[in-house]
Amino acid sequence: MSRAVTADHILFDECIDAFRREEAHSHDLFQGDSFSFLLTPFQLSDEWDLGICKVSPSIKVILPGAYSAFISKVENPDWIGTHNSHLFGVALAAVVSFITLKSCKSTRDDYLCRNSDLTESNIQQLAIQHPILTAGPGATHSSITINKQYQLRDEIHELINKLMSIDYKTYRVLMQSIRLLQLSISSKRDDFGLAYLLAVSSIESIAQKAIKRDKVKKKHPNEKKWKEKAKKDSDFQEILKEYLESRGKNEYLRERFVLFLKKFAPVENWLDYVEHPMQDMAEQIKEVSPTHDLGHLIEKNWFEKYPEDLQDKEIEEVLSGVYVHRSRFVHRGEQPPHTDPNPSMNRFFQEIREYDGNSIKETILPNYALLLGLSKNSLINWLNNK
Numbered sequence: 001m002s003r004a005v006t007a008d009h010i011l012f013d014e015c016i017d018a019f020r021r022e023e024a025h026s027h028d029l030f031q032g033d034s035f036s037f038l039l040t041p042f043q044l045s046d047e048w049d050l051g052i053c054k055v056s057p058s059i060k061v062i063l064p065g066a067y068s069a070f071i072s073k074v075e076n077p078d079w080i081g082t083h084n085s086h087l088f089g090v091a092l093a094a095v096v097s098f099i100t101l102k103s104c105k106s107t108r109d110d111y112l113c114r115n116s117d118l119t120e121s122n123i124q125q126l127a128i129q130h131p132i133l134t135a136g137p138g139a140t141h142s143s144i145t146i147n148k149q150y151q152l153r154d155e156i157h158e159l160i161n162k163l164m165s166i167d168y169k170t171y172r173v174l175m176q177s178i179r180l181l182q183l184s185i186s187s188k189r190d191d192f193g194l195a196y197l198l199a200v201s202s203i204e205s206i207a208q209k210a211i212k213r214d215k216v217k218k219k220h221p222n223e224k225k226w227k228e229k230a231k232k233d234s235d236f237q238e239i240l241k242e243y244l245e246s247r248g249k250n251e252y253l254r255e256r257f258v259l260f261l262k263k264f265a266p267v268e269n270w271l272d273y274v275e276h277p278m279q280d281m282a283e284q285i286k287e288v289s290p291t292h293d294l295g296h297l298i299e300k301n302w303f304e305k306y307p308e309d310l311q312d313k314e315i316e317e318v319l320s321g322v323y324v325h326r327s328r329f330v331h332r333g334e335q336p337p338h339t340d341p342n343p344s345m346n347r348f349f350q351e352i353r354e355y356d357g358n359s360i361k362e363t364i365l366p367n368y369a370l371l372l373g374l375s376k377n378s379l380i381n382w383l384n385n386k
Contacts, residue, residue, distance in 0.1 A: 002084045008108045010090055016175045019091035021079055022168055034080045035113045036089025038072040038096060039105045039130035041140045048153045050160055052077045053092065059118075061127035066135035068142065069127035073118070086110040091175070095163070097182040099155045101372045102140075105130045105186065138189075138342070141280040145287045148280075162383055170386060173209065174379065177202045181375050188368065193335040199371040200326040203378060204253065207260035210382055216255035254323040258316060264385075265378035267315050270307040270348065273373030277344045305349050305364065318349070318364055322371070338365055 002014040038055055048055040058070040076088045089106035097104040107113065107129060112122050134142045144152075163171055184198035265273065276282075276298040285292055300306060307315070328334040337352055348370050352363045366374075 002087060006084060006086075006109050010108055012090070012094075012176075012179050014084070015087045015091040015094075016172055018080060018084070018087035019095075019175070020164055020168075020171060032082050033116075034076040034082045034085035034088075035116070036074045036076055036080075036086050036092070036110075037107050037113070037126060038074050038089060038093055039107075039126065040070045040072065040096070040100075041102050041104070041130075041132045042100075042142050042144050043070055044072050045146055045149060048156070050092075050153070050157050052160060052164065053088070055092075059123060061123060063127060063131050066133055066139065067131040068134045069129075069131055070142070071123065071126045082114070084110050085113045089113075094175070094179050094182040095159060096156055097185055098178045098376060099159060100152050101185065101369075101376060103130075103186045104182070141284070143284060144280055145283045147287075148283060159380070166383070166386060170383075173206070174383060177205045177375075177379055180205065181372070185372070188341065192338065192341050192368070193329040193333070195368065196336050196338075196371070197326050197329050199368070199375055200257075200322055202375045203261065204257050204323075206379055206382055207257045208253070210264070211256040211260050213252055213256070216252045216259055218252075254320060257323050258319045260382075261319055261374055261378055262316075264381040265374045267307050267310075267312075269377070270370070270373070273377045274347060274367075274370050276347050277342070277369070300347070301345060304346055305351065307348060310364070314364065318366055321363070322366060336365070337363065338368075341368060343367055 002018065003011075006014075040058065042058075043060055044055065044058040046057055054075040056073045056075075058072050061069040061071065063069060074089055074092060076085055080088050086107045086109060090108075093104040093106040107126070112118070112126060115122055118126075132142060133139050163174065166174075180198050180202035184195045184202065187198065188195035278297045282294040282297045285294055310318070325334075325336040329336065338350055339352065340350065343350055346367065348367060350365045350367060352365060354361045354363070
């Protein structure tokens with residue numbers, strides 16, 4: 001049972017439990033039809049039947065300036081009941097955000113969930129909880145094609161079915177990683193470093209379970225010689241003992257992170273994981289004018305690096321660097337060295353050149369969109385292998 005009053009605060013464990021009960025039930029006092037809300041950054045044109053729930057088409061609300069909001073009412077499953085029915089909506093928003101790779105939210109309390117019909121005041125209260133910038137620099141493409149909407153609906157439906165069918169322990173672990181990616185997406189505009197950290201953490205949390213330490217632990221080639229020397233030298237024996245103890249504490253998290261991605265998000269599939277930055281715009285134009293040739297909008301630029309342009313060692317360095325930058329933010333608050341959060345001219349990577357006084361150092365960095373694609377697809381591929 002969740003708290004009596006959530007007091008405008010989310011404890012996501014309650015949402016995980018609400019989204020899927022080990023035994024579907026609700027307290028007798030709170031049985032009945034229940035609702036929640038899905039607040040999206042795009043217009044949902046038709047109802048989405050997701051199996052366990054139905055999501056209504058969006059109500060679009062025009063807000064001051066260049067902001068709008070998109071509100072969808074959700075018919076919750078029977079087991080939710082009327083007490084804190086918004087908890088289901090919070091978990092659903094995490095799943096929808098994970099699949100769409102767009103910022104989706106729900107309400108932090110159930111006050112408006114109790115109304116079967118929304119008043120104008122109710123709609124305005126919902127709208128201010130998730131304003132979307134729809135024009136100007138950094139604006140969100142708030143309109144996506146019908147076909148794209150159907151594709152996303154089917155992907156969400158498929159993921160929900162899997163979440164409902166896997167063992168409960170795995171379900172909880174996966175929902176926690178899904179939540180990390182959602183939080184990354186929602187925090188990106190406020191702090192790129194935090195978004196970067198959360199995206200990496202969503203991968204790392206599963207990588208630690210999928211890749212055991214023994215798979216990547218390293219043994220120094222001279223260790224046998226050292227042990228022989230330690231037999232004759234007590235001082236050296238103490239040093240060797242300290243070294244072995246230190247190595248035993250090494251969890252090899254970076255190495256496990258890299259190996260997990262190489263296994264569950266192989267580089268030959270990256271082209272499918274990351275849409276071109278202009279893809280949504282191209283699809284919208286194509287929907288209105290099917291004969292319009294838009295190849296120039298989404299084709300590879302001559303100066304761009306694509307995954308196939310990099311050697312295996314370079315790919316491994318890129319992935320290893322991801323973990324390094326994540327650690328620098330955690331321990332020092334140091335932002336990743338990216339110079340653009342949304343590069344429109346580079347689909348996969350940014351190239352940073354730094355002059356140290358003697359030479360120019362070139363670094364290849366993964367775009368944030370690539371991190372999202374790797375997180376989403378590696379987690380789904382891992383789930384499909386369970």
